[in-house]
Amino acid sequence: MRIAIILPTYNERENIKKMIPLLEKKIFPQIKNHQMDILVVDDKSPDQTAEQVRSFMKKWKNIKLLEGDKKGLGFAYVRGMKHAIEDMKVDAVMEFDADFQHDPRDIPRLIKALDKGADHVIGSRYIKGGSIPKEWRIERKFLSIFGNLFTRFIWLNFNIHDMTSGFKLTKTSFIKKVDLDNLFSNNFAYKMHILHDVIKAKAKVVEVPIKFLERENGKSKISKKDQFESFYVVTRLGIYDRKRFVKFLIVGGTGFLIQILTQEITINVGFALFIAGFISILISYFFPHSDINSLSQGVGAGFGAEAAILSNFMFNNFWTFSDTNKIKDSSHFLIKLFKFNSTSFASIVIQSLAVWLGVKVFGDNLNILGYIIPIRILIVIPTIIFLVIPLNYIIYNKIIWKTHRLKKISN
Numbered sequence: 001m002r003i004a005i006i007l008p009t010y011n012e013r014e015n016i017k018k019m020i021p022l023l024e025k026k027i028f029p030q031i032k033n034h035q036m037d038i039l040v041v042d043d044k045s046p047d048q049t050a051e052q053v054r055s056f057m058k059k060w061k062n063i064k065l066l067e068g069d070k071k072g073l074g075f076a077y078v079r080g081m082k083h084a085i086e087d088m089k090v091d092a093v094m095e096f097d098a099d100f101q102h103d104p105r106d107i108p109r110l111i112k113a114l115d116k117g118a119d120h121v122i123g124s125r126y127i128k129g130g131s132i133p134k135e136w137r138i139e140r141k142f143l144s145i146f147g148n149l150f151t152r153f154i155w156l157n158f159n160i161h162d163m164t165s166g167f168k169l170t171k172t173s174f175i176k177k178v179d180l181d182n183l184f185s186n187n188f189a190y191k192m193h194i195l196h197d198v199i200k201a202k203a204k205v206v207e208v209p210i211k212f213l214e215r216e217n218g219k220s221k222i223s224k225k226d227q228f229e230s231f232y233v234v235t236r237l238g239i240y241d242r243k244r245f246v247k248f249l250i251v252g253g254t255g256f257l258i259q260i261l262t263q264e265i266t267i268n269v270g271f272a273l274f275i276a277g278f279i280s281i282l283i284s285y286f287f288p289h290s291d292i293n294s295l296s297q298g299v300g301a302g303f304g305a306e307a308a309i310l311s312n313f314m315f316n317n318f319w320t321f322s323d324t325n326k327i328k329d330s331s332h333f334l335i336k337l338f339k340f341n342s343t344s345f346a347s348i349v350i351q352s353l354a355v356w357l358g359v360k361v362f363g364d365n366l367n368i369l370g371y372i373i374p375i376r377i378l379i380v381i382p383t384i385i386f387l388v389i390p391l392n393y394i395i396y397n398k399i400i401w402k403t404h405r406l407k408k409i410s411n
């Protein structure tokens with residue numbers, strides 16, 4: 001494999017002066033089965049880091065230098081990764097700090113994990129054998145440990161112990177699945193986004209213990225803002241994953257409120273009674289003495305159910321599934337609406353019948369702890385939960401979802 005070590009630098013002249021010869025002379029000779037490259041991404045460091053790199057480039061041909069404006073660590077890494085993939089055509093990229101906080105002697109161990117089948121190797125400080133600098137002040141330690149726990153909980157991922165490490169090795173086939181142009185951060189938190197997307201792409205993630213060392217030369221560029229941005233990015237990614245589910249719950253809740261509202265309005269203004277009158281004439285042949293009160297409440301429940309169906313359809317189409325299932329023309333929309341409605345027809349009948357019979361058997365109201373509650377509402381709720389939702393679930397899976405999936409493939 002061809003592997004590029006990406007070294008982002010900003011004022012790291014002293015460090016790079018030692019780092020590059022160490023990599024070339026001591027580390028790379030240990031890695032016999034791969035072609036190793038160094039890609040320095042320098043953002044016009046005032047201390048002339050780039051000059052130092054250029055002088056090494058005369059001696060070693062596997063060094064590349066990318067120069068640009070300082071727009072954040074994430075931005076520098078994205079530039080480096082794109083170059084490594086598109087121009088150097090490497091098979092894996094390593095994220096590695098130039099300041100000796102990552103120990104170059106750990107590099108062969110990370111590569112070995114890749115050889116054994118990993119897609120994304122993390123140099124991990126939080127597994128047995130790994131550590132953070134003991135010189136760190138207590139709040140930096142706390143923030144690092146807490147940040148990790150936070151990420152594990154928000155992403156519900158308890159398999160990975162170090163989610164914020166900056167020492168990683170990733171197969172480019174997985175980096176290609178990350179939308180590098182739209183990361184949620186251009187700074188330190190970029191790595192949260194890449195990790196998130198690589199996990200989602202089902203990469204085999206392996207952790208290798210590392211000791212995160214204290215800086216020898218130069219200054220850290222990480223700021224308080226960067227640390228807090230990571231919490232924001234992690235949360236945003238977590239919500240993003242569950243967005244559909246959250247939307248689904250909101251749509252269902254809204255549908256339910258609209259259902260009850262429509263049911264009560266049609267019953268209370270007498271509209272349901274009016275329709276029930278017609279129905280009772282129509283069905284008088286089968287039910288000569290149908291009770292118009294319970295029938296009208298059943299009709300009201302039917303209207304409520306239809307209102308919920310329309311509301312769910314509209315919201316799901318234009319909101320929950322708007323990204324996967326765009327409706328392009330109105331005829332298409334009407335056909336879909338009709339289809340959706342006809343597959344839901346059974347649930348309207350079920351709810352109408354349940355309320356009709358319920359009121360017939362139990363009467364209009366029930367007194368619960370001094371509250372007078374209409375029987376129709378007490379009937380409709382369990383009917384939705386135990387009959388309508390399971391029935392719709394089956395129908396969606398067998399009919400609606402199936403056609404959507406076929407359509408998606410043919411697109």
Ligand SMILES: Nc1nc2c(ncn2[C@@H]2O[C@H](COP(=O)(O)OP(=O)(O)O)[C@@H](O)[C@H]2O)c(=O)[nH]1
Nearest residue numbers: 008009010041043072073076097098220221222
């Ligand atoms: N090119 C580039 N490199 C950066 C930038 N910010 C930090 N770095 C480099 O990224 C590595 C890690 O940064 P550092 O400040 O040590 O972060 P810390 O280890 O988390 O304190 C070092 O090699 C820095 O020189 C930046 O904006 N552009």
Ligand SMILES: [Mg+2]
Nearest residue numbers: 097099101220
């Ligand atoms: Mg550092």
